[in-house]
């Protein structure tokens with residue numbers, strides 16, 4: 001039984017394959033039955049229907065979402081665009097910073113936390129993909145979900161404009177076979193597999209041109225053999241040495257082998273395995289993939305974490321209208337249908353979690369700013385560890401130290417709303433440039449700016465007269481957060497994006513005057529860095545360990561694999577632990 005691999009944003013399915021993708025399961029099966037199975041899917045024939053029609057075929061329309069109670073309808077992960085955005089969208093950290101960063105002061109000024117006013121079985125702190133996924137699995141237990149933001153979804157949020165639903169953050173995930181656990185437990189029951197679209201072929205950009213067939217050496221034909229060699233090595237990892245993260249016994253690698261791979265950076269691993277055959281374009285692709293998916297460079301990232309994401313994309317990549325926010329919407333709707341509407345609480349900032357004699361006291365500030373306490377039999381921290389460590393009164397010192405070793409960096413995602421059709425057959429276009437990765441991450445990333453561009457309308461084309469380009473601008477170095485936090489940063493960041501935009505538009509034969517608006521989403525610390533050596537030194541395991549069988553952790557940062565698969569796999573594991581704890 002294969003476990004689900006991770007993976008994130010900067011997808012490679014199109015770079016690897018054209019036509020119908022071969023899933024990892026099929027590859028494995030093929031390898032068992034003989035040499036014919038070793039062949040990759042053909043990289044020569046483009047799907048004729050796509051080319052002939054000019055436009056991608058319309059994605060099947062998902063059924064209209066069910067109505068939510070009035071006060072929940074305004075906190076959906078996907079929101080309508082009603083007016084221009086005068087400042088950053090996404091993270092609004094004014095209240096969390098004001099309160100959580102000065103908790104001692106808060107309690108000094110406002111006194112002790114109030115006594116419990118409600119008693120429930122389970123409180124989940126955080127309504128991102130992990131918290132919503134867990135709440136949905138445990139909906140029979142009527143969990144209460146406390147989410148500090150006005151909208152649920154965490155990093156998986158989106159917007160709707162002219163009938164087009166596009167992502168402001170998490171965008172896609174890896175395809176699955178029907179019998180795989182994530183498919184059976186989440187994707188099919190939520191109807192995701194009826195709404196998603198499978199990515200086919202995607203180009204990279206070098207010398208201001210879209211270049212298809214990357215792995216055939218289209219960007220440097222003289223060294224085509226080196227691209228083939230790299231591809232062969234990645235496929236070998238996928239088929240024979242795949243590093244499953246989250247790891248569990250029975251995976252492809254045993255624990256020691258995973259730790260050994262984790263102790264090396266991807267740069268070290270690639271240089272060791274490919275030597276002089278490592279083409280600078282392949283190196284740059286891997287470096288940019290690490291920036292865009294993990295917010296760190298190929299010299300910092302754990303080879304295990306990198307390969308878990310990178311090679312998994314051979315399985316094929318699927319995209320929903322609005323990106324992964326679509327999945328968050330379905331989770332919210334179905335959970336709302338099963339629990340009392342007052343159990344799903346947006347704009348509710350948890351400020352304290354303390355074990356009590358017969359449970360856990362969770363203190364929060366509601367939308368009106370007034371504190372109240374809920375006594376729960378169990379509590380799940382589905383918020384990031386850098387927040388959890390501030391809230392948990394009874395956090396053991398070693399666990400706090402492990403949480404402090406986990407690092408986070410920043411991201412900006414901008415959506416260009418375009419009053420023109422866009423007839424390019426691609427989902428995600430990689431702005432590769434031609435340089436080999438440099439040593440100075442900050443300088444390199446500032447020079448590069450946007451790493452890749454997603455056609456935001458690709459999974460669901462609303463009115464074909466309009467289109468949306470989603471621009472991904474990661475900050476894979478220390479210090480960017482403070483600069484983005486500065487109130488003056490909106491104008492500066494927007495100007496930088498606007499300066500890069502005309503070159504991007506020209507790739508698609510679009511003009512700047514066709515852009516109606518550039519809407520900029522800022523994510524302060526959305527992704528845990530998968531730094532090398534932290535599986536091996538026990539950091540992740542120590543940080544996510546349950547406390548006293550009453551407090552559990554369920555977040556992407558349980559593991560060095562920040563993605564929807566990790567959220568859902570952690571939710572499945574936490575579901576079992578919570579049921580056991582509550583039944584006891």
Ligand SMILES: Cc1cc2nc3c(=O)[nH]c(=O)nc-3n(C[C@H](O)[C@H](O)[C@H](O)COP(=O)(O)OP(=O)(O)OC[C@H]3O[C@@H](n4cnc5c(N)ncnc54)[C@H](O)[C@@H]3O)c2cc1C
Nearest residue numbers: 009126128129130148154155169170171172350556563564
């Ligand atoms: C730009 C970007 C692109 C990405 N692209 C992809 C992609 O293509 N595919 C993919 O699989 N993944 C992608 N990811 C990773 C993405 O983060 C995960 O897929 C997933 O959404 C993480 O969900 P989560 O619930 O674990 O964490 P989060 O989304 O961080 O959710 C945590 C929640 O806790 C809440 N919270 C925090 N503190 C408190 C508090 N004190 N009280 C109450 N609530 C609190 C937060 O507001 C948030 O809603 C991307 C991430 C980013 C930022």
